[in-house]
Structures are given as C-alpha cells and as structure tokens.
Amino acid sequence: MKRISILVCGAGAIGCYYGSKLHQGGAQVSFVTPGDTHLLQDTGIYIESLNEKPYHFFPYEVINPGQTLSHTPDYVIVTTKVLPHIDTVEVVRPYLNPHTTIVLLQNGIDIEHPFSQAFPNHELIRILAFVCVSRQSIGNVLHQDYGKIAMGNYPKGTSSRAQQLAQSFEKGGVECELSDQVQLACWKKLSWNAAFNPVSVLARGADTKTMLNDPECRQLIESIMGEVVSIAAHTGYDLPSSLIEEQLKNTDAMVPYKTSMLLDYENGRPMEIDAIVGNALRVARRHNVPAPRLQSLYGLLRLY
Ligand SMILES: NC(=O)C1=CN([C@@H]2O[C@H](COP(=O)(O)OP(=O)(O)OC[C@H]3O[C@@H](n4cnc5c(N)ncnc54)[C@H](OP(=O)(O)O)[C@@H]3O)[C@@H](O)[C@H]2O)C=CC1
Ligand SMILES: CC(C)(CO)C(=O)C(=O)O
Known part of the structure; x- marks a missing residue:
C-alpha cells in the first residue's frame, strides 16, 4: 500500500x-x-x-x-x-x-x-x-x-x-x-480553554491547581464554562449538563498545569485571544446570548 x-x-x-x-x-x-x-x-x-x-x-x-x-x-x-x-x-x-x-x-x-x-x-x-x-x-x-x-x-x-x-x-x-459532530467536540474543548487559558494569564501566572483551589476563582471558571455551554446550545450544539462538573473533576486530577496561553504570555509570544475568547463572544453576540464574563476577559486580554 x-x-x-x-x-x-x-x-x-x-x-x-x-x-x-x-x-x-x-x-x-x-x-x-x-x-x-x-x-x-x-x-x-x-x-x-x-x-x-x-x-x-x-x-x-x-x-x-x-x-x-x-x-x-x-x-x-x-x-x-x-x-x-x-x-x-x-x-x-x-x-x-x-x-x-x-x-x-x-x-x-x-x-x-x-x-x-x-x-x-x-x-x-x-x-x-x-x-x-x-x-x-x-x-x-x-x-x-x-x-x-x-x-x-x-x-x-x-x-x-x-x-x-x-x-x-x-x-x-x-x-x-x-x-x-466535530463542532460539538470543539465547543466542549473551548469550554475548558475559554475559562482556564485567559484566567491563568489574568491571575498573574496561575496554574490549574492554583485556580481551582481558590473557591472564588473556581466559581469564576465554572461560570465562564457555563457561558460557553449556553452559547454552544444557542448554535445547536447541546453539551451534556454534567460537562462542567466533569471538566472540573478531571482538571483537579491533573498535575498542576500552565495553559498554552500562559506559556505564550510568559514567553512574550502573542496569545490566541480571538480564537479562544473573541470568536466565542462574536458568536454569542450574533445569537443574542449574554456572555458578560467572556466580554470582560476579552476586553482585558486585548490590552495585554
Ligand atoms: N502545546 C499544547 O500542549 C497544545 C496546543 N494546542 C493548540 O495547538 C496549536 C499549536 O500550538 P503549539 O504547537 O503549542 O504552538 P507553537 O508556538 O509551539 O508552534 C507553532 C509553530 O507555528 C510556526 N509558524 C508560525 N508562522 C508560521 C507560518 N507562516 N508558516 C508555518 N509555520 C508557522 C511557528 O514557527 P516559529 O517558531 O518560527 O514562529 C511555530 O513553530 C495552537 O492552536 C494551540 O492552542 C492544543 C492543545 C495542546
Ligand atoms: C487543555 C490543554 C491544556 C491541553 O489539551 C490546552 O488546550 C491548552 O493549554 O491550551
């Protein structure tokens, strides 16, 4: 062959x-x-x-x-x-x-x-x-x-x-x-990336464990994931209701990890702000889905 x-x-x-x-x-x-x-x-x-x-x-x-x-x-x-x-x-x-x-x-x-x-x-x-x-x-x-x-x-x-x-x-x-339905898989992965990647940078270099061990930061991560799940649902991609809990549990079990966006930031490289946050926000706006946390993350990261 x-x-x-x-x-x-x-x-x-x-x-x-x-x-x-x-x-x-x-x-x-x-x-x-x-x-x-x-x-x-x-x-x-x-x-x-x-x-x-x-x-x-x-x-x-x-x-x-x-x-x-x-x-x-x-x-x-x-x-x-x-x-x-x-x-x-x-x-x-x-x-x-x-x-x-x-x-x-x-x-x-x-x-x-x-x-x-x-x-x-x-x-x-x-x-x-x-x-x-x-x-x-x-x-x-x-x-x-x-x-x-x-x-x-x-x-x-x-x-x-x-x-x-x-x-x-x-x-x-x-x-x-x-x-x-690879788009469903894309939204699922984005629910992780859109939450952990920007927060790791804005929280001054926090790894996954540091973010999840702080109850307020954990709550923020959960809420950002919720926004992504809601945007996905409005575009016809229904993610399972257990997804957020599962993602948090799996990340708790991971070795403390620095996201790729954080590694880019720390090494002075441009960050994938649009692919990971801005595009999701634009989809939300097209479908009139509220996404205040994504909007805040995007607004802040654009000035980094
Ligand atoms: N690393 C990871 O663990 C994970 C990464 N991803 C995703 O995978 C993708 C790639 O990430 P990663 O491999 O880490 O990124 P890297 O920065 O390690 O690699 C990107 C490569 O693209 C090259 N490049 C830049 N411009 C061009 C061009 N015009 N033509 C050809 N090559 C070019 C860069 O070259 P040069 O160095 O010369 O600029 C660099 O070698 C990203 O979307 C990331 O989010 C997803 C999951 C995990
Ligand atoms: C989820 C993870 C850590 C690797 O799959 C990633 O995509 C990233 O760091 O951007």
Whole structure:
C-alpha cells in the first residue's frame, strides 16, 4: 500500500509531536516552517516524554513557506497558533492539489471559515488535541502528559479520508476518537480553554491547581464554562449538563498545569485571544446570548 504523505504546517510543539506519531504510524511526514529548515532536516526532531521513551525522527522534507515541495501531499495539517498575523491559507495554498485534504489541528472556535472560503472544494478536517507539549528549542519537544485526539470533518461527518488519517494516528500510538459532530467536540474543548487559558494569564501566572483551589476563582471558571455551554446550545450544539462538573473533576486530577496561553504570555509570544475568547463572544453576540464574563476577559486580554 502507498504510504500516505503529510505536510505539517508549523514545526512547533504540536506539529513536531503529532508529526512524529504519524511518522511512527508509517506516514511520510514533511514540514513547512519559517524556521531553520537545515537544522530540522539535518538533526531531525527529538521528542522527550515524561511517560514514554525519548525518540528521534528525520522528516522526509523541510521547506520554508513558498519553497517548492518535491511532491503533493495527501494531507496538509495546520499546527500553527491561530493568530491574526499568520496567514496559513496562503502558506498552504501552493501545496494543494484537488485531492489534498486540509486538516486544522489547533485550538479555538470558528477558525475554519478562512479555509472553507478559500478552498470550497477541498475536504476539511478538524482535530482537537488533549495533550500537554511544549517546544524547548527548534526540533526539541517535551511531552508532559496525555495525547488523545478527537477528529471529524468540518462541518460534520467522518469521510474515508478522515478514517484513513485516524488509522495512521492510531498506528503511531495516538488514541483517536472519530466524531460525526466535530463542532460539538470543539465547543466542549473551548469550554475548558475559554475559562482556564485567559484566567491563568489574568491571575498573574496561575496554574490549574492554583485556580481551582481558590473557591472564588473556581466559581469564576465554572461560570465562564457555563457561558460557553449556553452559547454552544444557542448554535445547536447541546453539551451534556454534567460537562462542567466533569471538566472540573478531571482538571483537579491533573498535575498542576500552565495553559498554552500562559506559556505564550510568559514567553512574550502573542496569545490566541480571538480564537479562544473573541470568536466565542462574536458568536454569542450574533445569537443574542449574554456572555458578560467572556466580554470582560476579552476586553482585558486585548490590552495585554
Ligand atoms: N502545546 C499544547 O500542549 C497544545 C496546543 N494546542 C493548540 O495547538 C496549536 C499549536 O500550538 P503549539 O504547537 O503549542 O504552538 P507553537 O508556538 O509551539 O508552534 C507553532 C509553530 O507555528 C510556526 N509558524 C508560525 N508562522 C508560521 C507560518 N507562516 N508558516 C508555518 N509555520 C508557522 C511557528 O514557527 P516559529 O517558531 O518560527 O514562529 C511555530 O513553530 C495552537 O492552536 C494551540 O492552542 C492544543 C492543545 C495542546
Ligand atoms: C487543555 C490543554 C491544556 C491541553 O489539551 C490546552 O488546550 C491548552 O493549554 O491550551
């Protein structure tokens, strides 16, 4: 059988980690990155993990945006941060043929629109990652915990392409849940991110345990999650009533963790404020759903 070929857009924590898993699952994995292509090509990618043996792999090809790739990939997987100044539509455009499937492996809600508008005839898949990874230096990634993903076609369904990609992840050891309603999974993940990520920054660098151990902060987290659940319901995505309690219980059981937004803030990098808070607020406004806490978080974070 022909190896599936994958072009990962972005060689950060998520791109390197899941790229390595797809490589272990037998796929041919290349990268397009604005960083040092020679370093990645010559020394490869090293994944250190707190719960499995460290490993190392060499990508098939590494190019800068705009450079020529020797082949047309079956899948292009976007793993950049979702930020207004990163135009991933234009980064991936030269590498698509009519059969290339576009995959967004990123956090946030309502982030698919630029792709569905620019490439209306291309299949689009969304993946949500439940993982804690960070890039230590170019090509060096630390995997701290978890790793499971949920995926499905945007806006809904699970095509044979989605199933093939899921199999490739599973062969590489990634637990993968295929979902007919990936938007529901997006809202579910957003209910966690929209609460913990902004509060961790505004609470001057609080990790998950610090936020949850303070009763007032815990109540705030719960109320923000409630707003997200209510917005989701008004757009036709009913999350289970037990969700908030479950999320809090699961987070209580996690090792104290700094959210990706906090890590970005502490490292002087731009934060995914729109993908995680602003977009949800705009959906709320379109549907006349009150979201005063999200509005406060968004207003404050915009000035950070
Ligand atoms: N890290 C985690 O544990 C989790 C992250 N996520 C989500 O996954 C997504 C990726 O996060 P993460 O991997 O942590 O982020 P990183 O910052 O580690 O990686 C993003 C990468 O994108 C690259 N990039 C920037 N601009 C371009 C461009 N024009 N073309 C190609 N690549 C580009 C950056 O390159 P450079 O360094 O040169 O700027 C960087 O290597 C985010 O949406 C995040 O919220 C979801 C769950 C967990
Ligand atoms: C939920 C978590 C911690 C990893 O899956 C995340 O998405 C983030 O830190 O932004």
